[in-house]
Amino acid sequence: MPSLTVENYLKTVLQICIEADSEWASTGQIATALNVSPGTVTSMLKTLSDSSLANYKPYSGVKLTKQGRMLAVRMLRRHRLLELFLVRTLELTWDQVHDEAERMEHAVSDELIDRIDEYLERPQVDPHGDPIPSADGTLTGEDYGLPLSDTDMGDTVRIIRVRNQQPEFLRYLADNGMALGAVGTVQENSDAGDIVAVQMQEKLVTLGQAAAEMLYVERVSDE
Numbered sequence: 001m002p003s004l005t006v007e008n009y010l011k012t013v014l015q016i017c018i019e020a021d022s023e024w025a026s027t028g029q030i031a032t033a034l035n036v037s038p039g040t041v042t043s044m045l046k047t048l049s050d051s052s053l054a055n056y057k058p059y060s061g062v063k064l065t066k067q068g069r070m071l072a073v074r075m076l077r078r079h080r081l082l083e084l085f086l087v088r089t090l091e092l093t094w095d096q097v098h099d100e101a102e103r104m105e106h107a108v109s110d111e112l113i114d115r116i117d118e119y120l121e122r123p124q125v126d127p128h129g130d131p132i133p134s135a136d137g138t139l140t141g142e143d144y145g146l147p148l149s150d151t152d153m154g155d156t157v158r159i160i161r162v163r164n165q166q167p168e169f170l171r172y173l174a175d176n177g178m179a180l181g182a183v184g185t186v187q188e189n190s191d192a193g194d195i196v197a198v199q200m201q202e203k204l205v206t207l208g209q210a211a212a213e214m215l216y217v218e219r220v221s222d223e
Contacts (some may be wrong), residue, residue: 002053004106008034009044010053013064014072018142019163026061043177046200070137077133078113080126085116087127094127094162094179095170115191128170129161129180129216145216148196149209150185155186157198157217173215176205183220 002010005094011032013071013075016025018106027045031038042058049056053068064072083103086092092100119124124141125131127138131141145161159182173179188197188206189212207215 001070002051005044006048006051006053006072007106009048009077010064010066010072011075013054013062014069014076015041017064021143022219023063025063026063027142028031030062071137073133073137074110075105077135078108080118080130080132081113081120081123082108083126083128084120084123084132088120093170093174095167095174097127098165098167125161127180128163128165129159145218147213148198148215148217149189149195149212150205151186151189151217153186153189154214156182156183156220157186158220160218161216162214163216169211170212177201178205178215179202 009030012030013025016029016033017023020029027038027041030045031041034041039160043064045054045056048054048062048068052065053071054065063161083092083094083097086097086100087094100204117132122137123132129143129145131139133139146157148157151157159178159180161180162173178184178198182200184198184200184205187199188195190196192211194209196208197205197210
């Protein structure tokens with residue numbers, strides 16, 4: 001059985017590759033994501049390569065093998081289903097579930113995950129709008145939605161996904177009425193001013209461009 005550390009690295013590499021739309025993840029990207037030194041990452045990438053879970057090239061980074069990707073997708077499925085389970089059954093908020101799911105995903109069995117999936121009626125997305133891989137390892141829908149930063153003034157949009165899942169950011173969104181499914185109208189989108197302003201019911205919410213890039217929406221008819 002792969003160790004907890006191996007599973008974490010594989011899942012992290014997969015997520016980096018998805019975000020960058022690339023087959024390769026660099027040592028620096030992995031070090032930043034896991035908050036460890038580049039030297040520590042290099043050592044683990046060599047271990048993954050020796051275990052046939054990834055192909056490692058110095059100065060280029062790492063690419064998951066078919067076996068490594070299957071395991072990474074399996075861990076991603078566990079994580080996202082557990083997050084949703086904690087929200088729906090224990091009523092944890094979306095900013096509380098990540099760390100709990102991180103701990104639980106390594107301990108639960110595939111059988112329990114399948115039961116959770118059935119109990120939740122085969123959900124398509126987790127509490128942050130991220131697609132949940134299917135039981136056969138199929139991962140689709142990672143590119144859906146439009147970054148809020150790419151919208152135009154006057155657009156009416158519905159929030160469907162949050163890519164930045166830091167608890168502070170999620171709490172800020174929730175406190176300002178920007179939960180999944182919430183609808184608002186873009187009042188301003190200025191690269192020069194580095195802001196995107198959205199009218200959410202009675203509140204005008206202002207985000208920096210970098211934050212708006214992490215909030216995914218779909219355009220809808222005026223409501």
